[in-house]
Amino acid sequence: AELARSTADTRLKRVLETDAVGVIFFDYTGTVVDANDVFLRMVGYTRAEIETRAVTWRTMTPPEWVKVSEEQMLKLEQTGRIGPYEKEYMLKDGSRRWMLFTGRDLGGDRIVEYAIDITRRKQAEATSQAMEERFRALVEASSDVIYRMSPDWKEMRQLQGRDFLSETAEPERTWLEKYIHPEDQAFVWTSIQDAITHQKIFQLEHRVLQADGTIGWTFSRAVPLRNKDGEVIEWFGAASDVTARKRAEEALLRSEKLATLGRLVASIAHEINNPLEAMSNLIYLAHHSIGLPEEAQDLLQLADAELKRIAHITRQSLGFYRESNVPADTSVTQLLESSIDLLRGKINTRHVKIHCQWQDDITIKAVAGELRQVFSNLLANALDALETGGQITIRAKRHHGKDGAYVRILFLDSGRGIPLETQHKIFDPFFSTKGNLGTGLGLWVTKQIVDKHHGSIRVRSRILPPTTGTAFQITLPA
Template sequence: MSSAGRHSITEVTGEVTRALLPSSTTDDLQQRVCETFAASALYSFAWIGRYDSAKEAVVPTASAGLPEQTVDEIALTADSPRAALMQEAVRTREITIGQDLVDDSRCEERRRNPEQNDRPWAVIPLVYEESLYGVLQLATDRPHGFGAVERELLAEVGETIAYALELENAESTTRTASPDRPETETETTALPIEAEQERRLYETIISSTPDLVYAFDLDYRFIFANDALLEMWGQTYEESIGNTLRENGYEPWHAEMHEREIDQVVATKEPIRGEVAFEHAERGRRIYDYIFAPVFDAEGDVEAIAGTTRDITERKEAEEALQKSEERFRALVNASSDVVYRMSPDWSEMHQLEGKDFIADTHESTSDWLDKYIHPDDQERVKKAIDDAIRTKSTFELEHRVEQVDGSLGWTFSRAVPMLDDDGTIVEWIGMASDITDRKEYERKLEQTNAQLKRSNKELRRFAHAASHDLQEPLRMVSSYLQLLDNRYGDDLDTEAQEFIEYAVDGADRMRKMVDALLEYSQVNTYDEDFEPVDCETVLEEVRENLQVAIDDHEATITSDDLPTVSGDERQLVLLFQNLIDNAITYAGDDPPDIHVSADRRDDEWKFSIRDNGIGIDPELTDDIFEVFNRLHARDEYPGTGIGLAICKRIVTAHNGRIWAESESEEGTTFFFTVPAENGEGAGSGPADGRAASQ
């Protein structure tokens, strides 16, 4: 099989295992291993070294794919990535992975070449029964490096190589144990010893490999089957050898296919390869990758067919899952305008990211995605949210800062969901990230504006309070001195002069009331965080007490339905109810006021209504009555400042509600307003319908 065709790690490890036979020396064995790895399409070079514990160094014994002059002894105490990983592999007896292999000063040209630098590489300790026989170093030009399955297979190959070295060392010791023997005896026994060594090594490898190893004669009968194949059949060696494919349980179509392939190998003298499904005696339906190769006799004719088969079920399932994942991912990318990404189960690697011109694309797996994309100040928050999502197998959601394509700082809302297999294990994460940079900038400016507004409102309230105090004082003085003038000199003044004084006193009193009303208006500035549950039954009761004199004077009747508990500012809600009911009493007309208060629940708010039987309002003017100082009647007809309904509108607006009026002239008016409902609350437990307050 050509090196260009060996793209599977299973094929390469199989070739390496076969390269262990035959061997005459350990050096020969190690060199063939390196050459087999380097000849494949997966690895750019291979290097084997012997560990010298006295020198704390790894001494090269074989290499392939590297210039000979660059292969030097490596001191494990040296300050280099290669030495550090070698030391780690020797210490832990486990495979280690690194990058940036080219740290030798004689490799300057290779270091300048970006195709040669920063390649992934692995150090595999050659360990058998806790004894370290050396280290194998491999480099690959594949950008995604060494996957988890590949690392497991390389660890197994490392143990097999170590076992072969152990056998070779044992035989070398046997050959040199009796140096005083006559030369003729050594020559006579050397060949049987090497043949025996080769046989034991071959049998050990064949019996210990998980691959199926077998052979056919030219009549399609099995002449050899290793333990793994016998286990798959669920038969013994005696029950199986000498049987045809059909006799060993192969279905007719399956047996005929292999018979045709055997005929083809005999005719072409070339290996043939395929994939097929077969029922394993214990593990059920499995998928296998197999190779039939010719075995030649001394004349070059095919005398038998050797076969090796590897169980690739997990790989095929992984490939199918990967394909489905790719299809899902591509469909998501095509359907979305957001960033779409895929992460490994533990988020250690980002497999793919489509940045949609927001952040940089990633089309190959990378482990440095956190530093590449996430702002340093947000990385701990991101990692904590990831850990929580992995632990609970729940959706990852977070707003955080990212580096945009142009290098500037942006904001994203990222959301990823775990993809689970049938056992509930996370196999990967699929995520989407929205560009919320503009929204965050708007929120930042809004926060600044709100902060400025709060400062401005605070200053305005302070100013209004001071202005009210400063205005009230001269008004009180004017009113007081006018009254003093009237008391002291009233008998000396004519009727017209006394009338002038009354006008002046009345004007001062009205001015004082307007100042008080303006102060009240300016102080209505409530924020949501100030809201609390307010019982409107209690509010109405307090309003009754406040307006008791007006109720008595006008013989007013006030009734109500059950009123709810709402979310709001109690002091302002009292003022709202009071202004509207006082307004109904004031504009009652000739008949005694009849006022009814009710409330209806509408989703997450309450709609209140206060209905009267007064003089009514022209429907075309109902929007104007809520403006400051807007009066519909002359002051001598109905008293007031013209600010009461404006205060009502300001209070309702501060409570995120609406206020409006419905009316016809001479037919009464109904004022409606809405306020937020208090969570989980319904109507209050106040008085029953029709409770009257006729005083």
């Protein structure tokens, strides 16, 4: 019996002196009556201080943790056990450490409690939480679309659309068809497979279907996230909305093409001027030849008229290229007539009737080339809206108001009209109802020019038969 008792005491002593575990003995008043050396080192008290019975669990418990400890003491009364629970402990020097506690009632006015110092773990958790909060704040502050993909990219686990793309309510396996433009899907998927195969960053610029149903552009970049074994467990990515930049680049490219075309047209017009003059002289000489049949003279007269029309268009082309950007006295009616002449081929092809309603020559201070661009844009749009055999009415009239004289120009077509839900968008840049045939810049440029001339532009339209059509009204100070 003595041997067994000695062996048990030795085992108990070894248990109590386990390096990582502090052991405390309390009485029912909460006074510390004994502790192992590990606990004494944890809290900084000496054994002599413990023996004075001046140290209690309340002495070592910060005020904000007293309630939690009292709840554990109540649990002890009901179940005979404490914890496990975590709290901060106040050391003798006033510093604090995080401890994990568990214990039980030993009977005979004694309670034992085991304590493990978990300060490093709590600090690591706090650091991790702070980093997670910062990352979450960074994600929320970013204007980029954020997404998470499965290792094989077959499932989109999450997407925050930022009003650019539709957000995912749950994991999405048809994301490629839902978000990527049909013509870009194969290209995007090939790039993804290349990133997966070579375990490299995925980045690509491609078209997407935006939340409002329109086509946009995005620059997408994703990185693989790995576990401790180096295996890819997820792809995390961000996608920037580059739609405005891409449209601006496309518009700039079109503008450059138009500028090049303008220079080419001016060069051609200049080169054909001399042959035109020679042909005019030859027709004149032939027309005045003696003994020429009357039928031949009539034909030569028609040829001369057509040649003069070609020369007129040539001079106009050169005039457009050489026009000044400085406001000057400009004839509104002449600009309207030249705009009609420019589009005469399209007008005749579609058998459109043009009704011009003005009486006198109307002159205002304006940049002629810019104003002609306004009239040509509106006339071209009206022609595009018409079926074969439609009608366009153009009115120009000078008025007098309390703020002075002004000119009102009206373009009225009998076309299909503009739906009410899109009328407020027609002056927005890059908005077009013509699909790939339109740049979406014509009416935007038109409004900019009208605003620059301190004027205004209004639109009214009707799409319900029997009367359909659209009217654009421009008002300019005279």
